[in-house]
Amino acid sequence: xxxxxxxxxxxxxxxxxxxxxxxxxxxxxxxxxxxxxxxxxxxxxxxxxxxxxxxxxxxxxxxxxxxxxxxxxxxxxxxxxxxxxxxxxxxxxxxxxxxxxxxxxxxxxxxxxxxxxxxxxxxxxxxxxxxxxxxxxxxxxxxxxxxxxxxxxxxxxxxxxxxxxxxxxxxxxxxxxxxxxxxxxxxxxxxxxxxxxxxx
Amino acid sequence: xxxxxxxxxxxxxxxxxxxxxxxxxxxxxxxxxxxxxxxxxxxxxxxxxxxxxxxxxxxxxxxxxxxxxxxxxxxxxxxxxxxxxxxxxxxxxxxxxxxxxxxxxxxxxxxxxxxxxxxxxxxxxxxxxxxxxxxxxxxxxxxxxxxxxxxxxxxxxxxxxxxxxxxxxxxxxxxxxxxxxxxxxxxxxxxxxxxxxxxxxxxxxxxxxxxxxxxxxxxxxxxxxxxxxxxxxxxxxxxxxxxxxxxxxxxxxxxxxxxxxxxxxxxxxxxxxxxxxxxxxxxxxxxxxxxxxxxxxxxxxxxxxxxxxxxxxxxxxxxxxxxxxxxxxxxxxxxxxxxxxxxxxxxxxxxxxxxxxxxxxxxxxxxxxxxxxxxxxxxxxxxxxxxxxxxxxxxxxxxxxxxxxxxxxxxxxxxxxxxxxxxxxxxxxxxxxxxxxxxxxxxxxxxxxxxxxxxxxxxxx
Amino acid sequence: xxxxxxxxxxxxxxxxxxxxxxxxxxxxxxxxxxxxxxxxxxxxxxxxxxxxxxxxxxxxxxxxxxxxxxxxxxxxxxxxxxxxxxxxxxxxxxxxxxxxxxxxxxxxxxxxxxxxxxxxxxxxxxxxxxxxxxxxxxxxxxxxxxxxxxxxxxxxxxxxxxxxxxxxxxxxxxxxxxxxxxxxxxxxxxxxxxxxxxxxxxxxxxxxxxxxxxxxxxxxxxxxxxxxxxxxxxxxxxxxxxxxxxxxxxxxxxxxxxxxxxxxxxxxxxxxxxxxxx
Numbered sequence: 001x002x003x004x005x006x007x008x009x010x011x012x013x014x015x016x017x018x019x020x021x022x023x024x025x026x027x028x029x030x031x032x033x034x035x036x037x038x039x040x041x042x043x044x045x046x047x048x049x050x051x052x053x054x055x056x057x058x059x060x061x062x063x064x065x066x067x068x069x070x071x072x073x074x075x076x077x078x079x080x081x082x083x084x085x086x087x088x089x090x091x092x093x094x095x096x097x098x099x100x101x102x103x104x105x106x107x108x109x110x111x112x113x114x115x116x117x118x119x120x121x122x123x124x125x126x127x128x129x130x131x132x133x134x135x136x137x138x139x140x141x142x143x144x145x146x147x148x149x150x151x152x153x154x155x156x157x158x159x160x161x162x163x164x165x166x167x168x169x170x171x172x173x174x175x176x177x178x179x180x181x182x183x184x185x186x187x188x189x190x191x192x193x194x195x196x197x198x199x200x
Numbered sequence: 201x202x203x204x205x206x207x208x209x210x211x212x213x214x215x216x217x218x219x220x221x222x223x224x225x226x227x228x229x230x231x232x233x234x235x236x237x238x239x240x241x242x243x244x245x246x247x248x249x250x251x252x253x254x255x256x257x258x259x260x261x262x263x264x265x266x267x268x269x270x271x272x273x274x275x276x277x278x279x280x281x282x283x284x285x286x287x288x289x290x291x292x293x294x295x296x297x298x299x300x301x302x303x304x305x306x307x308x309x310x311x312x313x314x315x316x317x318x319x320x321x322x323x324x325x326x327x328x329x330x331x332x333x334x335x336x337x338x339x340x341x342x343x344x345x346x347x348x349x350x351x352x353x354x355x356x357x358x359x360x361x362x363x364x365x366x367x368x369x370x371x372x373x374x375x376x377x378x379x380x381x382x383x384x385x386x387x388x389x390x391x392x393x394x395x396x397x398x399x400x401x402x403x404x405x406x407x408x409x410x411x412x413x414x415x416x417x418x419x420x421x422x423x424x425x426x427x428x429x430x431x432x433x434x435x436x437x438x439x440x441x442x443x444x445x446x447x448x449x450x451x452x453x454x455x456x457x458x459x460x461x462x463x464x465x466x467x468x469x470x471x472x473x474x475x476x477x478x479x480x481x482x483x484x485x486x487x488x489x490x491x492x493x494x495x496x497x498x499x500x501x502x503x504x505x506x507x508x509x510x511x512x513x514x515x516x517x518x519x520x521x522x523x524x525x526x527x528x529x530x531x532x533x534x535x536x537x538x539x540x541x542x543x544x545x546x547x548x549x550x551x552x553x554x555x556x557x558x559x560x561x562x563x564x565x566x567x568x569x570x571x572x573x574x575x576x577x578x579x580x581x582x583x584x585x586x587x588x589x590x591x592x593x594x595x596x597x598x599x600x601x602x603x604x605x606x607x608x609x610x611x612x613x614x615x616x617x618x619x620x621x622x623x624x625x626x627x628x629x630x631x632x633x634x635x636x637x638x639x640x641x642x643x644x645x646x647x648x649x650x651x652x653x654x655x656x657x658x659x660x661x
Numbered sequence: 662x663x664x665x666x667x668x669x670x671x672x673x674x675x676x677x678x679x680x681x682x683x684x685x686x687x688x689x690x691x692x693x694x695x696x697x698x699x700x701x702x703x704x705x706x707x708x709x710x711x712x713x714x715x716x717x718x719x720x721x722x723x724x725x726x727x728x729x730x731x732x733x734x735x736x737x738x739x740x741x742x743x744x745x746x747x748x749x750x751x752x753x754x755x756x757x758x759x760x761x762x763x764x765x766x767x768x769x770x771x772x773x774x775x776x777x778x779x780x781x782x783x784x785x786x787x788x789x790x791x792x793x794x795x796x797x798x799x800x801x802x803x804x805x806x807x808x809x810x811x812x813x814x815x816x817x818x819x820x821x822x823x824x825x826x827x828x829x830x831x832x833x834x835x836x837x838x839x840x841x842x843x844x845x846x847x848x849x850x851x852x853x854x855x856x857x858x859x860x861x862x863x864x865x866x867x868x869x870x871x872x873x874x875x876x877x878x879x880x881x882x883x884x885x886x887x888x889x890x891x892x893x894x895x896x897x898x899x900x901x902x903x904x905x906x907x908x909x910x911x912x913x914x915x916x917x918x919x920x921x922x923x924x925x926x927x928x929x930x931x932x933x934x935x936x937x938x939x
Contacts, residue, residue, distance in 0.1 A: 005443055006232075006436070008934060017930040021454070024923050031919075035287025039262055044284035044725055048751030237938055279723040279775065282905070289905050448934055455931040458924040465920060469913020476782065484780035484902075486773075495784065617784075660939050 052195030054187065057122065065139060067127065070194045074127040074135055075182055077192070080120070080165060087142065087152050088115055088166045094151065095168040097178055105130065105180035108197060116166040116181060124184055124192065125167040130177035134158035139165060154179075229416055234442030235449055236422035238656040242316070243420075244456035245309035251457060252302045253408060257401060259295040267347065269393035271386040274349035275486045293472045299341060300478045301464055303501035306337060310575070314600055317587030318421045324579035326418065329411040331576045336404050338502070338572070343396040345499060346389060350483030355496045357392070358384050363509075366562045383489055424656045425587030431655060441656045477615075495617050503614025504607050505568045508633065510618065511626035512564030517555050520563070523631065524551050527638060534642075567630065574637045581637055584644040586652050593647030603636045688798070688813045688872050693789035697896040704732040707897025710890055712743040714822050715774060718763065721754035723775035724901050731904050732897075767818050778895070778902040788902075793895045797888060799824070800832030800876070803855030810851075812874040827887040828880035829853035835873040837864075844868035853879060 010018070042050070050071045057077065060066055065078040080088075092098045092114075100107040100116060110118050117123050127135050138154030147160050151170075154163040159174045167179030183197035206216040208223065216223050266285050268277040281288035310330070313319050319327035346357045361384065365375035380387030419429050419439075428439035443449075473479040477500045482493045498506050512520070528548030532541050555563065589597050610629040613622045697703050708729055711721075726739050727750045734743075736750045744750070746757070760770045772780075782788040795813040799821035802810035807820040812834060821827075832851045837844055844864040851857045878884035900906075 005938065006438065008447060008937060014930075014933045017926070017933045021923075021926045021930045024919075024926050025454075028919060028923060035290040036258075036262055038286040039265070039288055039291060041286050043266070043280070043286065043288075044727075044751075045280065048725065048727075048749070051749060051751045276723060282903075283723065283728070284725070289909065443938060448938065451927070451931045451934050455924070455927040458920060458927045462917065462920045462924065465913065465916050469909055469916060472909075473779070481779055481782040481788070484776040658938075661935060 050195075052193050055192050055194060056190060057192060058190040062121075063139075068194060070182065075194050076123075076125055076127045078123040078125075078139060078165070080115075080123055084139070084152065084165045085115065085120055088164055091151050091153075091164040091166075091168065091170075094170055095164055095178075096171045096173070096176075097168060100168070100178055102177055104177045107178070107181050108183055110197070111181040114166070116168070116178070118184075118186065122192070123166060124194070125179040125181050128180070129156040129158065129161055129175050130169065130179065131156065131159055131161050131173075131175035136161070136163060136179075138163075229412075229445075230450075231444055231446045233416055233445040234428070234439050235420050235445050236426075236428045236439075236441055236656055237443045237448075238422050238424060238441070238658040239420075239449070239452070240423050242308070242312035242423070244453065244460070245305050245312060247453045248305045248457065248460055249302070249309055250408065251460075252298055252305055253404065255298045256295060256302065259291050259298065260397065260401070262291045263295055264397055269347065269390055271349060271389050271487070274347060274389065278348045293468045296479055297464060297468045297472060299344065300474070300499075300501065302337065303341070306334060307501075310334070311604065314578075314603075315589045316421055316423050317425050317582065317584070317589075319579045320421075320425075320582065320587045321579065322418050323415075323421060326411060326414045327579055328576060329407055329414055333404060333407045333411060334575065335572065336400055336407060340396060340400040340404065341499070341501065343392040343400065346384070346392045347396065348483055349389065349487045350480075351485040351487055351491075351493050352480045352483040352496065354384055354487035354489070355492055356498055357388065359496060360498075361388075363565045363568075366559070366565050368558060368562065385489075421587065422656055423588060424590060424653060426653060426656050428656065441658070497615050500611065500615060503612070504610040504633075505571050505614075507610040507614040507626045508571050508630045509564045509568040510614070511623070511630045512560050512567050513623070514560050516627050516630075517560050517563065519627065519631070521552055521555050523634075524548060524555075530642075567634075571630075571633060574634070577637065578640075581640040582644050583641045584649070586649050588652075591650035591652050593649070595647065596644070599636065599643065603633070606632045606636070687785055688794065688874060690786045690790040690813075691794045691797070693787070693793035693895050694892055695789070697892050698899045700896070701733045703893045703896050704900055705734060706890065707893035707895070707900075708732065708734070708743060710823075710894045711774075711897050711901075712745070715894075716754060716756060718756070718758055718767075718771045718819075719774045720756045720758075721775045721901060722773055724754050724904075726750045726752060726754060728904050731907070732900060769818050771819065774898065774901070776902045778898045780902075789895050789899055792898060793891060796823075796891045796894065797827075798874070799827075800830060800834075800851050801853060801855035802851055802857065804857065808855060812872070823887065823890075826883065826890065828878060828883035830879065830884065831877045833875050833877075837868050837872075838870050839867050842867070 008014075053068050053070045053075075055066065055068045055075075055077055057066075057079070060077065060079045062079050062081045063084070065076050067074045067076055069075070078084075100112050107116065115123070116125075129136050134156050136154040136156040139152060140148055140155055142148070142150050142152040145155055148155050148162050149170075151164060153165055153170070154167070156162070156175065161173040161175035162170045163175075163179055164170065167181070169175045169178055182194055184192055184194045185197045185199070186192050203217040204220045206213045206220070208216045212223070263281065266277065266281045266288065268274055278292070281292050283289070285291075313327065313330075342357075342360060346353045361375050361378055364378060365371040367374060376382065378388075379385070380391060419427075422428065422441075426441070428441040431440045432438065433440050467474055467478070473481075480497075480499065482495075485493070497503065525548060528544055531544045535541055535544060584592060584596070586592060589600065606629050610626060610633065613626050613629070616622055726744060726748065727736060729739050729743070730736075740750050748755075754775075758771075763770045778788040778792065780788065781791045783791075791813065795811060798812040798814075799809050800812065801808065805816065807818070809817075809821040809824070811817040811819075812832070831853055832849075834849045834851075836847045836849075838847070839845070844867050845861060846864055847859060847861050849857050849859045876884075
């Protein structure tokens with residue numbers, strides 16, 4: 001009897017009991033893990049700090065760029081002049097991804113057009129280079145900078161990537177992607193909400 | 201080739217050939233550790249203590265991800281965890297309920313030791329490790345309680361650190377050194393955070409490992425106080441009354457754990473503050489160095505010792521003096537060696553002098569400390585010829601229950617504001633508390649002791 | 662079912678039992694109607710009273726506006742009806758009053774009210790009872806700096822912010838104290854203009870020290886409505902001290918159901934092994 005005490009045989013009754021207890025116990029452990037794992041997610045404070053930001057466009061003159069902060073990132077709003085818009089139309093064959101087809105920073109459907117914006121006049125993009133994260137300078141006029149060349153656009157000072165005035169990266173530059181267009185929607189003609197595009 | 205011979209196959213075999221310790225220790229401590237088969241309800245609390253320790257460490261790690269150990273931010277960071285961190289309230293309540301349950305489990309675990317003589321030879325060292333764990337646990341709870349930075353946190357810490365200031369000569373400097381400032385402040389909070397989060401947990405883990413290793417070297421006691429290693433099966437060399445820990449006690453402990461969890465989670469989900477005993481109401485007021493709350497009391501698990509501290513007043517010093525003299529006389533005539541008698545006489549006289557030269561405040565601290573340290577002495581205070589209460593005269597058990605009642609009554613009065621009833625009951629309780637231990641060498645030898653069986657008494661179930 | 666569970670939680674908080682007793686000279690507390698805490702419209706009214714009357718001097722820095730979704734309010738409603746400044750709905754209920762200024766003007770910084778319902782619980786009374794009695798315990802006292810006094814907290818620094826809603830009242834306060842040999846009963850009556858008349862009589866022998874008070878309202882209907890509003894406000898404060906209480910209790914029921922099932926399984930598993938141990 002003592003040998004069977006030492007290594008008790010696992011008969012069917014025991015096997016079933018073990019299985020049932022393990023399944024139930026496992027379910028319980030997973031359920032208990034959920035709040036612990038969830039605690040890593042952004043808290044209410046983080047979500048509040050990352051909430052959408054309103055930008056007032058009424059003071060923006062043509063050719064000027066304003067910057068608002070959203071989720072710690074600079075978001076540019078460039079009021080494009082007719083010449084700037086024309087230059088965007090002319091760079092299509094010189095940019096790497098003219099139709100914004102790449103998906104690394106998916107372009108929202110309302111910005112998947114030639115000018116990459118809802119309103120042609122206002123270009124809204126996250127001012128962070130898609131190469132390694134520096135913030136490009138601009139808008140610079142065409143011919144004002146050797147790296148930029150004849151087209152006006154933005155230039156990233158870290159490794160020389162250049163972007164046109166719709167944020168599309170020129171061919172053969174270190175940056176692989178166009179500048180990210182953040183979710184946004186117009187609350188009125190003069191106010192745009194960055195960070196939220198529900199019912200856009 | 202350096203590889204060991206292994207009986208295992210596959211990945212386990214690969215590991216075992218290179219690190220045979222893993223499976224060897226598993227066999228030694230789990231699958232081939234033979235424990236007595238007659239463990240009863242009182243034997244669940246050791247495993248439960250281990251479970252609660254792991255729980256506190258895990259939940260503590262998660263809390264540290266969000267808590268801010270800064271006097272200006274601590275209180276708000278706790279509410280941040282409760283309200284804004286996803287699942288934060290659950291983690292916090294696990295930790296606060298776990299803290300109180302740690303003490304419930306440990307007190308019941310110690311009571312088991314008193315019931316069955318678990319601290320008797322050859323298990324004195326296990327008991328000593330256990331008492332050290334108990335002291336570390338109290339320190340851990342004390343340091344942890346400052347962290348929420350509520351009124352109770354602040355003033356509780358202030359009072360306890362000032363106890364150290366009561367030590368003659370070095371007291372005030374010692375208190376300053378502990379605090380890192382002239383009052384409890386940010387400096388104190390930061391260092392208590394370091395103690396609570398890493399210093400004492402490391403100590404606790406080390407002591408828990410030592411405690412279990414020492415136990416496994418000697419083998420567990422049991423409710424009959426019979427040494428199962430005295431009756432080995434000639435065929436296998438294993439104790440006749442032993443069963444391997446795995447699978448018998450693993451499945452047994454899982455069942456015990458599930459019942460424990462019902463009690464634990466009922467409180468956590470339905471009454472996490474437990475009427476102000478697990479989380480005190482005053483702690484919902486942010487710490488205010490300029491205003492003391494009307495009632496300060498330590499958390500419930502410290503209240504018996506707090507009662508003893510408060511009972512030590514000028515009046516009580518007379519009682520204490522008389523008791524010391526009587527005890528000194530008793531010892532004087534009980535001891536046989538001349539040196540022993542001399543030591544007793546001198547000590548008694550020195551104490552008597554001290555009682556009237558030094559403040560009762562100091563003696564209160566001494567008595568409070570003695571009330572926790574006296575547990576260390578049990579292996580030598582208990583002189584009964586048998587280990588387990590089962591084979592001792594019925595009145596021994598009555599005395600043990602009386603001690604438990606005194607402990608609980610002292611604890612209750614420790615939560616209450618001072619009053620004449622409180623004062624006198626605490627004084628009587630203090631005397632009975634110490635009498636239980638200090639007179640044990642005599643009363644534990646008195647009475648008729650039942651015949652201790654060869655084999656454990658076990659009813660199949 | 663939810664109401665039963667939520668009541669269970671409140672009972673467990675110790676807030677549904679009779680208080681231990683008014684100690685010494687503490688004013689007897691009225692009982693806060695606990696079921697108010699389960700009534701969404703009452704909680705929403707309480708939130709409105711809180712935002713309108715309390716949130717200028719008292720902050721609730723640990724509570725975010727959008728948490729009011731738990732009492733059935735939408736972001737739009739919160740922004741339109743409750744937030745008066747330019748805070749966003751994700752912000753905390755902070756105020757513009759600087760603590761240094763508050764100390765200078767009131768003598769004491771008005772405490773943050775985020776967890777006040779639990780902070781004011783003690784051995785003698787529950788937090789909700791205390792708040793409910795305090796806010797309804799003001800009387801006109803021409804001799805005090807603010808013109809108001811309070812039966813629960815004598816010489817309180819906080820003025821009677823909602824006096825217009827309550828309407829004028831006459832207060833009678835009876836205090837029985839012992840001077841060592843005999844008991845002394847002091848009766849103070851304050852009229853609606855705050856003028857007090859005090860009569861003192863010595864009773865034969867000692868008596869239990871206690872305080873009693875009663876009010877006579879000039880406008881009974883207004884006073885009753887005021888009581889209802891204060892009940893709603895306290896209900897809101899109870900919610901605000903622990904917004905997660907409701908969901909915690911609901912989850913708890915399922916956890917215990919699971920644990921009961923698990924215990925049965927564990928008991929069965931234990932038995933399959935232990936039946937062989939002789």
